[in-house]
Amino acid sequence: MPAAGRRHRWILARAACCLALAACATAKPAPKQNTFALLAEPEGGAGQISVVSASGTQVLSQPGQATVVVVDKPPSQPVVLDEAEISRTFGDALAAMPVAPVHFILYFKEDSDDLTPESQALLPDFFRAVREHDPADVSIVGHTDTRADRDYNYKLGLRRANRLADLLAAQGVDRSTLDIDSHGKDDLLIKTGDQVPEPRNRRVEITVR
């Protein structure tokens, strides 16, 4: 058989397969009853969500408050669920919630990739966070104050970020998993004019996710 014919057959087979899959997916009826609950913040209190259906809106702002939406109906009057009910209804999902990402800002000495003594003391916390988030997505972004030119500061920021990456690598972390960058003097923590020395801008910002 000519190769073109084979290819056509293969494409047809794939198309049939896709159609069968699509049919399976649409065969499942869309869930008609949705329950939404606002959860307490770890530090207490709660934020707010608004639940909007085709025929009404309900705003939830108390921890544990829940509303039920049935298709074509407005959301029900909110009721407060206790912890046992929350856990019974949503526990399967809550159990898979990842650990919260953490952020660090470590400061450096003037025109240097040496950490200040205060920031040096925070390194064990940083290393522990990376271990606790394994496999972690770690972003390390170097920054500088506005002394010297842009190009110099870009490189200084990068040296600072790489210094921390080296320290992590020495802890056994694979360097290729680190996202290292420099914003030089373009992303100031403390807004200053140009050519202004500012210790709080000589930093590396880290996210461990």
Next chain:
Amino acid sequence: MKALSIAALVVLLLGAADAATSAEAAASSVGLVKVVVGNAVVQRGDQTLSARPGLLLMEGDLLRTGADGRLGVVLRDDTRVSLGPETEIRIDRFVFAPAQGHLALVLKMARGVAAYVSGKIAKLDPDAVRVETPVAIVGVRGTRFAARLETP
């Protein structure tokens, strides 16, 4: 002979596609998988990737769990989402460029049970975050909530 060279070409193309996918993923990922229990997959176009911790996520990815599955993901703005069994959520839109003022997060939940903890997008612009289900749209003002979709 012809068939052989076509087979070789297919292998080559598949290899190139794989390389392109991983390079692209590193450049524009919107988050990553952190927690996997049981059967959980990430559907990307016509690719079905088995979910494993560390797998990078892209805008448009469909997260799906089986009867014994659970899945927890973290997005690049620190938003966290977890799925219980038999759950489907699409990361429909994710834009996180605070410096340019471009922020958007739209999750489309089709079924199952899920929990959500908001990240920086909701803090910076609460109107930019939306969770859609078959019967409702949830607007999120910097908080955590849970949803269960069922057919009574």
